[in-house]
Amino acid sequence: MLNVSKRVILDFSSRLCVFKTIKISSRNKLTSANVLCKYYSTSSFIAKNEKGKKYENYEDIPVENIRNFSIIAHVDHGKSTLADRLLEMTGAISQNCETSQVLDRLQVERERGITVKAQTASLRYRLNNNEYLLNLIDTPGHVDFSNEVSRSLAACQGVILLVDANQGVQAQTVANFYMAFGKDLVIIPVLNKIDLKNADPERVAEQLKSLFDMNEEDILKVSAKLGRGVEDVFKAIIERLPPPPVSRNAPFRALLFDSWYDRYQGAVVLVYVADGTVKLGDEIVSTHSGKSYEVKNLGLLRPHEEPVTKLLAGQVGYLTCNMRSTQEAHIGDTLHHNNVSVSVLPGFKPTSPMVFAGVYPMDQSQHVTLRSAIEKLVLNDSAVTVTIDSSPALGQGWRLGFLGLLHMEVFNQRLEQEYNAQAVITAPSVTYKAKIFGEKNLRLYGKEEITITNPVNFPDPSIVSEFFEPMVLGTIITPASLFYHTTSDFSFADKYLGPIMSLCMDRRGTQRSSCNIDNHNVMLQFLLPLNEIVVDFHDHLKSVSSGYASFDYEEYDYIPSKLVKLNVLLNGNIVEELSTVVHISKAASMGRRVCLKLKDIIPRQLFQIAIQAAVGGKIVARETVKAFRKDVTAKLYGGDVTRRMKLLNRQAEGKKRMKMIANINLPRETFIEVLKR
Numbered sequence: 227m228l229n230v231s232k233r234v235i236l237d238f239s240s241r242l243c244v245f246k247t248i249k250i251s252s253r254n255k256l257t258s259a260n261v262l263c264k265y266y267s268t269s270s271f272i273a274k275n276e277k278g279k280k281y282e283n284y285e286d287i288p289v290e291n292i293r294n295f296s297i298i299a300h301v302d303h304g305k306s307t308l309a310d311r312l313l314e315m316t317g318a319i320s321q322n323c324e325t326s327q328v329l330d331r332l333q334v335e336r337e338r339g340i341t342v343k344a345q346t347a348s349l350r351y352r353l354n355n356n357e358y359l360l361n362l363i364d365t366p367g368h369v370d371f372s373n374e375v376s377r378s379l380a381a382c383q384g385v386i387l388l389v390d391a392n393q394g395v396q397a398q399t400v401a402n403f404y405m406a407f408g409k410d411l412v413i414i415p416v417l418n419k420i421d422l423k424n425a426d427p428e429r430v431a432e433q434l435k436s437l438f439d440m441n442e443e444d445i446l447k448v449s450a451k452l453g454r455g456v457e458d459v460f461k462a463i464i465e466r467l468p469p470p471p472v473s474r475n476a477p478f479r480a481l482l483f484d485s486w487y488d489r490y491q492g493a494v495v496l497v498y499v500a501d502g503t504v505k506l507g508d509e510i511v512s513t514h515s516g517k518s519y520e521v522k523n524l525g526l527l528r529p530h531e532e533p534v535t536k537l538l539a540g541q542v543g544y545l546t547c548n549m550r551s552t553q554e555a556h557i558g559d560t561l562h563h564n565n566v567s568v569s570v571l572p573g574f575k576p577t578s579p580m581v582f583a584g585v586y587p588m589d590q591s592q593h594v595t596l597r598s599a600i601e602k603l604v605l606n607d608s609a610v611t612v613t614i615d616s617s618p619a620l621g622q623g624w625r626l627g628f629l630g631l632l633h634m635e636v637f638n639q640r641l642e643q644e645y646n647a648q649a650v651i652t653a654p655s656v657t658y659k660a661k662i663f664g665e666k667n668l669r670l671y672g673k674e675e676i677t678i679t680n681p682v683n684f685p686d687p688s689i690v691s692e693f694f695e696p697m698v699l700g701t702i703i704t705p706a707s708l709f710y711h712t713t714s715d716f717s718f719a720d721k722y723l724g725p726i727m728s729l730c731m732d733r734r735g736t737q738r739s740s741c742n743i744d745n746h747n748v749m750l751q752f753l754l755p756l757n758e759i760v761v762d763f764h765d766h767l768k769s770v771s772s773g774y775a776s777f778d779y780e781e782y783d784y785i786p787s788k789l790v791k792l793n794v795l796l797n798g799n800i801v802e803e804l805s806t807v808v809h810i811s812k813a814a815s816m817g818r819r820v821c822l823k824l825k826d827i828i829p830r831q832l833f834q835i836a837i838q839a840a841v842g843g844k845i846v847a848r849e850t851v852k853a854f855r856k857d858v859t860a861k862l863y864g865g866d867v868t869r870r871m872k873l874l875n876r877q878a879e880g881k882k883r884m885k886m887i888a889n890i891n892l893p894r895e896t897f898i899e900v901l902k903r
């Protein structure tokens with residue numbers, strides 16, 4: 227029966243279908259009895275250990291007293307704040323701890339107020355005289371980091387689905403719910419921020435009931451900020467979540483689900499011990515690479531590193547074993563003892579980068595520094611793909627693949643802040659495909675269908691029979707009022723709905739479905755070209771909806787599309803780094819916008835700069851940056867007009883020479899800025 231609901235999720239690309247099917251099946255008592263009850267269940271898993279026993283070591287805590295869980299939520303719904311409260315209430319951090327959001331350790335996370343990297347903390351908690359080890363895995367909320375969420379869930383048996391009681395269910399909440407539901411995890415629904423004046427927990431609970439078939443009595447209401455109701459969260463974790471399904475007597479095997487780089491220890495890997503025990507000095511093997519290592523350090527994160535001598539089944543902890551290169555710590559790998567065969571744990575679907583951009587050193591003398599910074603950062607952020615690239619203007623560099631634009635910006639910021647490496651990042655582009663024809667061309671490319679990750683490699687359209695571009699299925703949740711004109715006819719009339727629809731249409735979107743999730747909120751689904759949403763779609767959506775609409779997307783497919791390469795020319799020279807691939811219908815408007823943007827960004831120089839946008843040989847837009855005028859005749863006191871002309875002619879000649887040899891300096895931000903609308 228579990229398979230019924232899982233298949234439903236896989237079979238239907240539209241989430242709306244999923245909602246309906248789950249509802250139908252639960253009505254038919256198909257899933258309600260077996261699947262849905264998992265997160266409604268209040269049957270106790272409380273361990274029957276000796277009452278009142280306090281364990282001295284983590285090793286003494288039996289598997290029945292371990293719970294592995296994650297907090298998932300839409301961005302800013304309060305995951306990190308709730309994590310702070312859980313840490314405080316278990317004594318892992320002190321109550322007057324200066325820095326809030328303890329698990330948001332990166333500088334970029336604190337500055338931007340977002341979680342980028344999933345963090346872990348092992349908490350000791352006492353309930354009814356029993357001591358428990360609760361492993362909390364904090365996850366990021368932004369859609370660009372959903373790979374971190376999915377990895378964290380692999381080590382968990384349940385999740386806290388946190389929803390802001392003021393904002394209600396958002397697009398990411400829906401995505402997160404289905405991610406956890408698809409993995410068959412126990413889901414504890416928690417409404418947060420009930421202290422807010424505008425909080426409406428009843429309305430949000432209704433949304434959870436109507437969208438996910440949840441029971442009113444299972445929904446917890448808390449204020450993570452004030453700590454109100456947080457005790458109930460602990461209780462629910464212990465009572466509703468099962469202990470990890472592991473065996474301490476079986477041979478050791480562990481899932482490697484995260485890693486980071488430490489200057490002194492090399493790669494530190496985070497593991498979930500699925501069976502057996504691993505001790506300091508043990509010889510372990512990576513199933514992925516077949517390499518063997520000696521275990522050097524073991525420990526739990528509380529959330530600071532606390533060394534232990536062994537890690538036991540059910541525990542989540544860190545391990546170092548002299549893994550040096552970035553490739554060695556393979557996310558999703560199974561580690562086991564040398565010469566002991568074990569079955570491999572299910573890994574993860576490799577994440578595919580959505581956005582590609584060139585990364586170059588500010589000048590070639592910084593190449594080595596930047597290379598080592600990228601290598602180290604990639605170890606912490608395995609979603610980034612790296613290939614070597616070079617550009618006539620920027621020299622030797624790399625082409626990096628990211629999960630989205632925020633991911634790219636965060637990567638760049640981390641390069642600067644954590645590794646002091648300055649980089650120039652070129653205009654981001656998505657991956658296109660093209661079908662080549664002609665025997666000679668097929669021989670040249672070696673295959674019929676080629677992938678284009680860099681506009682520089684855009685093939686000549688005369689040898690291409692068809693181009694393809696990637697599409698995504700976008701889900702938007704926005705407030706809207708429902709007005710009934712007559713009993714049989716109704717229509718939406720709302721100040722946000724219209725602008726959102728036109729934004730999606732403008733981005734070449736096609737509407738797939740719409741449904742109202744309660745009397746105030748509508749969920750829309752659009753098929754959108756990925757290229758149209760990577761750069762600034764989210765910002766525009768927020769601005770047309772006064773910040774209320776939320777957006778999430780999932781990969782869809784490649785569809786045939788009329789694509790062209792838009793070149794940017796400065797004084798007649800193509801600047802390849804600014805080239806983009808666009809839909810033919812957008813070439814002229816995009817060209818105009820890019821030219822206008824460049825006109826604003828490029829500083830005025832002593833000579834005139836012609837900015838042009840061209841498709842093939844056709845100029846589609848042009849702007850001019852006027853030269854600075856220097857009054858070379860200022861020092862003349864009267865005198866003959868020929869003297870004046872002589873000075874002006876000399877100046878004109880100088881300018882002409884300068885234009886020919888001029889190397890126009892573009893500010894670093896240019897490459898990303900020009901693409902924003």
Ligand SMILES: Nc1nc2c(ncn2[C@@H]2O[C@H](COP(=O)(O)OP(=O)(O)OP(=O)(O)O)[C@@H](O)[C@H]2O)c(=O)[nH]1
Nearest residue numbers: 301302303304305306307340341367419449450451
């Ligand atoms: N009033 C009120 N504010 C809260 C509560 N919980 C969190 N906040 C505030 O909501 C904002 C976002 O909280 P975070 O904990 O950073 O949210 P998050 O979900 O971790 O955000 P991301 O890491 O970006 O996904 C912060 O300003 C918090 O102070 C609450 O219970 N009540």
